[in-house]
Amino acid sequence: MSAVTDLLLTRYNYLAVVVLSGIGMYMMIENRNLVKKVIGMNVFQTAIFLFFITTAYVEGGAPAILESGGGGGGGPYVSPLPQVLILTAIVVGVSLTAVALALIVRIYAEYGTLDEEALREVTGE
Amino acid sequence: MIPTVAVTGTAPLTGVVAALLSGVGPASVEQLLATSANSPLPPLLVAVPLLVSIATLAVGYRFDRAAWSIAAIGAVLQVAIAGTLAWRVVTAGRVIHVLGGFVPPFGIVLVVDGLSALVALLIAVVTVGVLVYLRQAGPRGLGTTGDVFNMYVFLEITGLAAYALVASGDSGLAAVAALKYLMLGTVGASLFLLGVGYALIATGTLTMADLAVRLAEVGYQSTPVRAAFAFMTVGLGVKIALFPLHTWQPDAYSASPDGVSAFISALVSTVSAYALVRVVYSVFTVEFFAANPLARDLLLYGAALSVIAGSTLAVTQREVKRTLAYSSVSQFGLVAVGFALTNRAGLVGGIIHLLGHAVMKGSLFLAVGIIAIRTDARTIEEYAGLARRVPVASAAFAVLAFAMIGVPPAVGFVGKWYILLGAVEAGEPVVALVVVASTLLTLAYFARLIERMYFSPVTDSTGPAGTVADGGESSAGRDGRESESAVADGGSAGTDAATVDRNAEDTRDTRNDSDVEADTSAGADTDGDAGSAELDPVTDDPSGREVTAGMTAVVVLAAIVAVALGLLATELEALLRPTLEVLLS
Numbered sequence: 001m002s003a004v005t006d007l008l009l010t011r012y013n014y015l016a017v018v019v020l021s022g023i024g025m026y027m028m029i030e031n032r033n034l035v036k037k038v039i040g041m042n043v044f045q046t047a048i049f050l051f052f053i054t055t056a057y058v059e060g061g062a063p064a065i066l067e068s069g070g071g072g073g074g075g076p077y078v079s080p081l082p083q084v085l086i087l088t089a090i091v092v093g094v095s096l097t098a099v100a101l102a103l104i105v106r107i108y109a110e111y112g113t114l115d116e117e118a119l120r121e122v123t124g125e
Numbered sequence: 126m127i128p129t130v131a132v133t134g135t136a137p138l139t140g141v142v143a144a145l146l147s148g149v150g151p152a153s154v155e156q157l158l159a160t161s162a163n164s165p166l167p168p169l170l171v172a173v174p175l176l177v178s179i180a181t182l183a184v185g186y187r188f189d190r191a192a193w194s195i196a197a198i199g200a201v202l203q204v205a206i207a208g209t210l211a212w213r214v215v216t217a218g219r220v221i222h223v224l225g226g227f228v229p230p231f232g233i234v235l236v237v238d239g240l241s242a243l244v245a246l247l248i249a250v251v252t253v254g255v256l257v258y259l260r261q262a263g264p265r266g267l268g269t270t271g272d273v274f275n276m277y278v279f280l281e282i283t284g285l286a287a288y289a290l291v292a293s294g295d296s297g298l299a300a301v302a303a304l305k306y307l308m309l310g311t312v313g314a315s316l317f318l319l320g321v322g323y324a325l326i327a328t329g330t331l332t333m334a335d336l337a338v339r340l341a342e343v344g345y346q347s348t349p350v351r352a353a354f355a356f357m358t359v360g361l362g363v364k365i366a367l368f369p370l371h372t373w374q375p376d377a378y379s380a381s382p383d384g385v386s387a388f389i390s391a392l393v394s395t396v397s398a399y400a401l402v403r404v405v406y407s408v409f410t411v412e413f414f415a416a417n418p419l420a421r422d423l424l425l426y427g428a429a430l431s432v433i434a435g436s437t438l439a440v441t442q443r444e445v446k447r448t449l450a451y452s453s454v455s456q457f458g459l460v461a462v463g464f465a466l467t468n469r470a471g472l473v474g475g476i477i478h479l480l481g482h483a484v485m486k487g488s489l490f491l492a493v494g495i496i497a498i499r500t501d502a503r504t505i506e507e508y509a510g511l512a513r514r515v516p517v518a519s520a521a522f523a524v525l526a527f528a529m530i531g532v533p534p535a536v537g538f539v540g541k542w543y544i545l546l547g548a549v550e551a552g553e554p555v556v557a558l559v560v561v562a563s564t565l566l567t568l569a570y571f572a573r574l575i576e577r578m579y580f581s582p583v584t585d586s587t588g589p590a591g592t593v594a595d596g597g598e599s600s601a602g603r604d605g606r607e608s609e610s611a612v613a614d615g616g617s618a619g620t621d622a623a624t625v626d627r628n629a630e631d632t633r634d635t636r637n638d639s640d641v642e643a644d645t646s647a648g649a650d651t652d653g654d655a656g657s658a659e660l661d662p663v664t665d666d667p668s669g670r671e672v673t674a675g676m677t678a679v680v681v682l683a684a685i686v687a688v689a690l691g692l693l694a695t696e697l698e699a700l701l702r703p704t705l706e707v708l709l710s
Contacts (some may be wrong), residue, residue: 028308041311048319055326082325089318096311103304110297123298 383494469549
């Protein structure tokens with residue numbers, strides 16, 4: 001029992017990653033609405049972003065900024081690299097979402113539905 | 126408007142794909158910097174296609190016709206840059222460029238070695254080919270990053286371009302297929318990113334050369350390292366479309382316009398497979414597999430399963446483009462088998478088959494496109510008697526199909542031969558059997574098509590095609606008959622090749638020779654037909670598009686290249702040798 005509480009108290013950020021990615025994945029697979037599928041995709045990506053950010057966090061760490069003349073915090077610093085990476089990944093994610101939504105608009109214009117099952121019937125798959 | 130959209134869609138792909146041309150061996154960063162020539166060319170390889178794509182878009186809005194010319198100029202420029210780089214790599218060794226002057230491991234470095242140069246050149250050349258075919262779209266590209274995160278970004282950009290390309294199809298189906306592709310592709314890339322995250326946690330670095338060293342220090346048995354490998358390979362598996370992660374691929378290939386199918390089948394999965402080589406050999410290195418035999422076995426047998434499942438599914442398809450799509454699942458399985466064998470022969474076979482597949486499958490899709498425009502035939506039934514109605518495209522299709530099956534001397538044979546050799550050397554009888562069986566299955570679905578094209582009576586009663594005494598037909602036809610009636614024969618021949626390495630040397634040589642003749646004659650006939658093709662009564666084309674001489678020329682040329690590449694295989698291996706040494710060290 002104490003192991004579980006311990007895990008919950010000290011590793012909750014990783015648990016959040018697991019839960020979020022599970023929710024996102026489940027939404028993508030199970031939800032019939034295409035827009036909600038895209039939202040699921042975003043949730044899944046967010047889980048991974050959170051994973052990166054949480055690994056970079058250092059308890060009581062300062063931003064890794066050195067001022068001229070040697071001023072500024074003095075360690076320990078938070079790792080800046082994952083944050084930079086995720087900034088880029090967010091941009092990629094936004095463009096993907098934009099493309100996905102554009103496609104959904106087109107699908108709706110063509111078939112008049114966003115329901116996966118109905119779509120399958122219409123397209124004869 | 127459509128040309129403009131197509132051009133804009135395709136152009137980023139070039140730059141995107143370009144970005145993947147990374148090749149750092151497991152040498153340390155210092156070693157890398159000391160032994161490689163610095164050059165401004167690698168970033169140009171990435172930047173030129175991107176700039177051209179924007180220019181195409183901008184100009185295309187005002188002058189529809191100019192867009193193609195600009196894309197063409199860009200594509201030729203791209204070939205020139207890739208060619209120059211390849212030449213430098215061959216003559217002077219690895220070329221690198223440190224971006225913005227930030228020295229790695231802190232900055233990003235672009236690295237071009239033999240393998241990346243080859244892939245870059247392939248992309249550039251395929252782009253020109255597809256461009257000539259389409260006279261509409263302009264993609265090309267190849268890149269070079271020595272950084273795993275950059276790899277993720279480039280994978281996603283490639284993906285984005287590919288999604289847009291698939292969606293450029295006319296029907297609503299294209300949009301549905303593109304959305305499916307987008308979702309699965311994103312999950313794949315996200316898993317790859319997760320793997321990068323684990324690698325970062327384990328080592329604190331993202332530069333491939335640095336990662337290789339530090340991963341070894343951390344220990345290949347450690348959990349984060351294993352997790353990183355698992356996520357990265359599964360992520361790339363989705364992008365490559367290995368079974369059972371392939372479900373997006375048949376829809377995407379069959380719903381997109383023919384030129385686009387050719388382009389993405391030739392390049393998008395190829396680039397992902399290239400990324401897999403980089404990850405397996407440059408980042409995790411051969412020692413990782415030695416320390417984790419389970420990881421190797423999973424990859425190896427997973428790929429072998431992909432070979433069998435892909436072929437089996439291909440046999441059951443009715444639509445020609447779907448058959449070709451499932452065939453890709455199986456061929457990429459073969460490529461991955463070659464990589465997972467982690468010996469020299471397997472790696473060479475994988476790389477040769479990767480390049481050969483790009484040429485063969487791309488041009489098969491183009492041939493299908495020509496046939497569809499001429500006759501509106503899209504299903505296997507409708508292919509009956511096609512050889513008479515569309516002789517040139519049919520002949521090219523047949524030659525390419527035989528190359529894909531692995532009839533020597535075409536490139537398909539060389540690739541499979543090396544992979545088989547690698548499997549035998551690695552002591553993997555099951556895998557060797559799968560490779561041989563895949564040849565049989567490939568034969569099964571292509572023989573069916575070729576039999577229809579050359580021997581079935583035309584459905585609209587133009588007369589039996591078999592009576593036409595055309596050289597191309599009869600030579601290809603001979604093979605076709607053989608394959609049709611004697612699957613068992615083909616099987617035993619394949620097994621021979623597999624098991625009787627040494628004492629069948631003579632027989633095989635003889636067989637080789639006769640096949641060279643057959644193929645050359647088929648090639649010659651194809652050429653001969655080129656003239657008469659224009660005289661053929663062109664069936665009223667349903668889509669309002671016409672088959673231009675350029676389109677036919679591209680397909681015929683590709684068929685010849687597919688055969689010639691096989692003959693050049695030894696030179697190709699020599700070209701790759703220095704790179705291979707680094708990869709396998």
